[in-house]
Amino acid sequence: MRLFDLPRDYARFDPRDRLNPNDPWMAWARWTIHLLGQARGWKRGICEDIEQGxxxxxxxxxxGEPVLHxxxxxxxxxxxxxxxxxxxxxxxxxxxxDDRRPPFEDWLIGKLDGLAPGIGRDVESWLRILHDGxxxxxxxxxxxxxxxxxxxxPILLAWSQRYDHLxxxxxxxxxxxxxxxxxxxxRDALIALRSLLSRAKKNGTIFRDPTRGLKAGRYHYGILQPLLPEDIDRSVQAATTPAARLMVALAGVHAARVADMLALRLDDVDLGNRRIVIAGRARPLDDLTYQLLFDxxxxxxxxxxxxxxxxxxINRIxxxxxxxxxxxxxxxILHRQAATLERLRVDRILEEALACGADPLHLASVFGLDTTTAIRYADSARQLLTTPAEEQDPAGSGEPKGRNGP
Incomplete structure (x- = not known):
């Protein structure tokens, strides 16, 4: 029976004294390495390094004794x-x-520092429910x-100076x-407070939710602006590898998010029928994207x-x-560029909104946007298409001319 739980020091291991080539655990490990290596395309050197380790x-x-991380x-x-x-x-x-301490625990300790004990308990319970479900x-x-x-x-710290409980x-x-x-x-602070206090009400630690009936209001978005042509040209020149050029095309032509690009599988690409499935939506392949995919x-x-x-x-890792x-x-890939992958995606949707007359239904159909997002792009396009000079049309036609005339 073990008397002490001491950490193992593998730096002092001497394979000449303690390594048994006929160890059944090592035979099982070699077979497992062989199976995973074949399934994942591991080189011979990688398999030998893992076997040595x-x-x-x-x-x-x-x-049955596990290996600790x-x-x-x-x-x-x-x-x-x-x-x-x-x-x-x-x-x-x-x-x-895996005996690593989750990063959430260290973050939680830092956020609870300075809060009153009663307030800290409610906040900790609320954050754990949000994080773990x-x-x-x-x-x-x-x-x-x-x-x-x-x-x-900051609000909780201010309350902790006067109160002991929520x-x-x-x-x-x-x-x-x-x-x-x-x-x-x-708006964001009210939404977070409403979530915290409603959780405390369900747990029975407060008698009444003081945020009940308070209106958060609508989120105020700024007007989306199109990219300058020189910014797009610099980003295209910065993409020097085939993978980078493909990602720029997916963002600038198909308005694909970075997460959707990385989730693409080989089965989603059909070069023969010139189709690609992005985020569950099949899209036709234009000549540029087709050639970059092929390369x-x-x-x-x-x-x-x-x-x-x-x-x-994929990459080397x-x-x-x-x-x-x-x-x-x-x-x-486009670090320190004005036209990042996300900005290229936004610019592509905004360009389509300007071309289709700020129709949110068209944007939702083409790019698979939800209603709120499509309306936001349509509102921005409408603001760009309508200027104070156009609203005061001297001809009295009442029709906006747009950015390039009628």
Whole structure:
């Protein structure tokens, strides 16, 4: 029986003294590496590195004892062995235990610092429900959770200086705090406070929701502006690789989001029928996108002929996995350019709105936009098409001339 739980120090491992080539765990590990390597197109050198790492990680280990992430990470990084691929093998063998502390816990401790104990308990319960979900609640996106707390943290800190519990907060306190904010900041803060206090009401920690009946109002959007031609030209010149040029075309021609580009699979592309499926919607391929797709697929096959990754866009890291590429890496393609991938997407939709006479139904049909988004683009296009000079038409026709005349 074990007397102490001490962390393993793999840096002191001597394979000449402790490595047994006939170890049944290593035989199982070799077979698992072989199966995953064939399925994911791992090179021989990658398989040998993983086998060498597992030979040390599994040496002297009793049956069923898992490998901790905190113990294997420093060792694998020191020997330049892929942590993700080694983890996949251990997971397939059922010998991996992720003992890392979730980043959400550290973030939560920092956000609760300075709050009164009673207020902090309600806020912690609310944030955990938002982040993890519950029997009757869906988990929200991490960005939503972080955004809610950042908007109302100053308000909660101010209340913590006067009150010990949220049940002491009155409607006048909420109104006084909201009166210090304006526009979208007031709206976002009220939405977050309403979510917090309604959760506290359901939990029975407050008697009455002081935000009940307060109106958040509509979100005030600015007028979308088209990109300048020189900004688009600089972004096109900055895209020097086939993958980058393809992403620029998908954003600038088909108005595809970055997440939808990275989610594209090889089955979504039909070069023979000149069709591509983006976010579940089939679209015809124009000549430019067709040629860029052909160039990228040719380079993809030449550089990673054995990859089993089903995604269209891959890189040297994801070529040996089945995961999609990182969105952060995709955004770096047009880093420090005025016409980013997202701005190119917005400019494409706005261009269509200007060409179709600001018809939101047409935009929703072509790009698959929801009603609110289509109306926003249509309103921006209508503002761009209508100028004060055109509203005062000297001919008295009452018809707007547009940007280039009647």
């Amino acid at each position: 597992l030979a040390i990680l599994l040496a002297g280990r009793v049956d 905190s113990e294997m990470l420093p060792f694998l990084r020191k020997r330049v062995i892929g942590v993700g691929r080694t983890t996949d093998v251990l997971k397939r063998m059922g010998l991996f235990h 519950g029997p009757r609640n869906k988990a929200r996106a991490p960005a939503t959770v972080y955004g809610y707390m950042s908007r109302i943290q 049940r002491e907060v009155t409607r006048d306190d909420v109104v006084a705090m909201l009166d210090q904010l304006h526009g979208n900041q007031r 990228w697929l040719r380079q993809r096959a030449a550089r990673w002929p054995d990859t089993a990754n089903p995604h269209l866009l 994801t070529a040996t996995t089945t995961a999609p590429a990182s969105g952060q890496g995709a955004c770096l």
